[in-house]
Amino acid sequence: MARTRGAIWAWLSPLLVAVSLLLLPAAMAGDSESPIKKVVVLVLENRSFDHILGWMKRSVNPAIDGLTGSECNRVSSGDPSSPPVCVTDDAHFVVSDPPHSFEAVQQQIFGSGAGAGEPSMSGFVQSATAVSPSLARGVMSGFPPEKLPVFAALARDFAVFDRWFSSMPGPTQPNRLFLFSATSAGATAHVKEELARGYPQRTIFDSLHADGLDFGVYAESLPCALFLRSLRRLRYAGKFHRFAAFKEHARRGRLRSLSVVEPRYFDIAGAPADDDHPSHDVANGQRLVKEVYEALRAGPQWNQTLLVVTYDEHGGFFDHVPTPATGVPSPDAARGPPPARFAFDRLGVRVPALMASPWIKKGTVVARANGPTASSEYEHSSIPATLKKLFNLSSPFLTRRDAWAGTFEHVVGELTSPRTDCIEVLPEVAPLRGTGAEEEAELSELQSELVQLAADLQGDEAVSRLVAESSGRMTVRQASEYVDDAMAGFLRAGREALRMGLEDSTEVDVWSGLASRTRFQ
Numbered sequence: 220m221a222r223t224r225g226a227i228w229a230w231l232s233p234l235l236v237a238v239s240l241l242l243l244p245a246a247m248a249g250d251s252e253s254p255i256k257k258v259v260v261l262v263l264e265n266r267s268f269d270h271i272l273g274w275m276k277r278s279v280n281p282a283i284d285g286l287t288g289s290e291c292n293r294v295s296s297g298d299p300s301s302p303p304v305c306v307t308d309d310a311h312f313v314v315s316d317p318p319h320s321f322e323a324v325q326q327q328i329f330g331s332g333a334g335a336g337e338p339s340m341s342g343f344v345q346s347a348t349a350v351s352p353s354l355a356r357g358v359m360s361g362f363p364p365e366k367l368p369v370f371a372a373l374a375r376d377f378a379v380f381d382r383w384f385s386s387m388p389g390p391t392q393p394n395r396l397f398l399f400s401a402t403s404a405g406a407t408a409h410v411k412e413e414l415a416r417g418y419p420q421r422t423i424f425d426s427l428h429a430d431g432l433d434f435g436v437y438a439e440s441l442p443c444a445l446f447l448r449s450l451r452r453l454r455y456a457g458k459f460h461r462f463a464a465f466k467e468h469a470r471r472g473r474l475r476s477l478s479v480v481e482p483r484y485f486d487i488a489g490a491p492a493d494d495d496h497p498s499h500d501v502a503n504g505q506r507l508v509k510e511v512y513e514a515l516r517a518g519p520q521w522n523q524t525l526l527v528v529t530y531d532e533h534g535g536f537f538d539h540v541p542t543p544a545t546g547v548p549s550p551d552a553a554r555g556p557p558p559a560r561f562a563f564d565r566l567g568v569r570v571p572a573l574m575a576s577p578w579i580k581k582g583t584v585v586a587r588a589n590g591p592t593a594s595s596e597y598e599h600s601s602i603p604a605t606l607k608k609l610f611n612l613s614s615p616f617l618t619r620r621d622a623w624a625g626t627f628e629h630v631v632g633e634l635t636s637p638r639t640d641c642i643e644v645l646p647e648v649a650p651l652r653g654t655g656a657e658e659e660a661e662l663s664e665l666q667s668e669l670v671q672l673a674a675d676l677q678g679d680e681a682v683s684r685l686v687a688e689s690s691g692r693m694t695v696r697q698a699s700e701y702v703d704d705a706m707a708g709f710l711r712a713g714r715e716a717l718r719m720g721l722e723d724s725t726e727v728d729v730w731s732g733l734a735s736r737t738r739f740q
């Protein structure tokens with residue numbers, strides 16, 4: 220059957236080329252048509268705007284709303300006699316993971332645990348000190364631009380968004396869910412069982428698919444995108460690829476409308492984590508961004524491409540911009556768990572956001588969103604909102620949140636032709652960490668969630684139970700191998716689904732559908 224389809228295609232494609240050539244002048248004349256046909260999204264882990272880009276105000280671009288050096292928090296936030304800890308420009312690779320649960324972030328934003336009043340951004344030091352006094356300086360530290368040369372180069376050549384917030388004031392997974400579905404379906408924390416089951420909401424991938432547009436998810440190992448149940452459907456099995464395939468697709472001009480690149484979350488000798496999560500070396504995250512950019516820049520689709528790089532949430536690091544707390548719509552009827560019963564009616568802390576495209580003017584700084592409502596802001600739901608606009612998607616908005624979020628298509632809307640002077644090779648990045656990977660370390664929450672996902676993917680109840688009971692029983696090395704195997708099985712299953720022509724035909728997910736047939740060997 221695949222053969223027949225191939226033959227028809229071979230016969231049809233010259234015809235389609237001829238037809239599209241006829242239509243070309245009309246398309247070029249339409250002024251509402253965006254030049255961007257390929258969007259690439261890369262989201263790193265757990266760092267605030269000021270921590271990463273704050274000091275770029277000093278030496279890269281004074282228009283950036285960054286740090287001046289006079290931003291401080293007091294050890295005891297409500298007490299004017301308590302000693303201040305001020306921002307420094309000496310961030311280095313190693314800070315143990317600062318607190319950033321929903322409750323901790325509430326204290327960081329409001330200076331108290333009450334979660335009421337005006338956001339004062341005064342409780343970061345207090346929240347860190349509660350964990351360990353030595354963390355206080357760490358959360359107030361920012362990187363000097365020369366330590367992040369890839370970001371400094373992108374900021375000089377393209378655009379920094381200096382008012383882009385995480386979607387909710389809490390940890391990784393709820394924010395990652397917002398990226399592609401504009402809601403976390405009520406999650407304010409990491410709920411392992413829910414993640415393993417997969418969150419049920421509609422996603423931007425479904426909206427693209429409904430209009431016949433394609434996407435790809437590229438990851439060296441299992442991607443967090445699979446925590447969205449919709450992406451586990453058999454019909455999407457062929458959309459997942461290794462990172463090497465990203466470079467290959469970019470080189471051959473095969474990138475889809477949306478490409479999602481996920482970093483490596485496990486730190487192994489020879490395969491270092493490049494997600495920027497403390498204490499992983501940010502030099503590796505810089506190298507990942509460099510590889511992604513250079514692959515796009517050298518590829519034949521560069522003139523139609525927009526690269527978006529941001530961070531899921533602020534990871535407990537200080538930021539001075541008050542998080543928007545009024546006029547933010549709840550995405551849907553879902554509420555957080557008691558006692559807070561959070562209504563998702565304020566945003567999280569500001570995070571770094573950079574964009575690159577030959578259609579962006581050099582040295583652009585984008586501040587506040589301009590509509591669609593008076594209170595609109597840039598946050599992760601701006602990604603699905605902008606995709607809907609760029610690609611004129613016929614599906615409705617995913618939630619009330621992406622209907623409200625600022626869209627950024629204007630950042631590629633000002634030039635009349637693509638720039639030809641865009642930087643081709645980004646700077647080399649020296650390692651910041653002098654020690655090797657801690658392969659024997661205990662798993663982080665995110666790592667143990669990926670192990671659980673891998674266990675479910677393979678129907679491995681024994682490991683699933685083990686992980687549900689405790690995350691400390693596997694080392695990072697063991698977990699990494701286990702998750703990599705599951706990824707290999709998942710990709711095999713995807714190829715098998717394509718071979719069997721199942722991908723168009725079914726709503727069933729890979730678990731119940733293909734797993735039983737291919738057994739993931």
Ligand SMILES: *[C@@H]1O[C@H](CO)[C@@H](O)[C@H](O)[C@H]1NC(C)=O
Pocket residue numbers: 264265319389390391392409484494496534663664665666
């Ligand atoms: C980032 O923080 C979350 C909590 O928000 C944590 O569970 C996760 O493990 C961290 N990321 C990584 C890669 O460890």
Ligand SMILES: *[C@@H]1O[C@H](CO)[C@@H](O)[C@H](O)[C@H]1NC(C)=O
Pocket residue numbers: 518519520521522636637638639
């Ligand atoms: C992109 O457009 C510029 C200007 O029109 C052109 O010089 C360049 O060759 C194009 N690059 C690619 C990869 O098509």
Ligand SMILES: *[C@@H]1O[C@H](CO)[C@@H](O)[C@H](O)[C@H]1NC(C)=O
Pocket residue numbers: 251252611612613
């Ligand atoms: C967007 O799609 C609608 C149909 O959903 C169509 O009527 C309209 O012309 C399209 N706009 C553009 C700019 O293509």
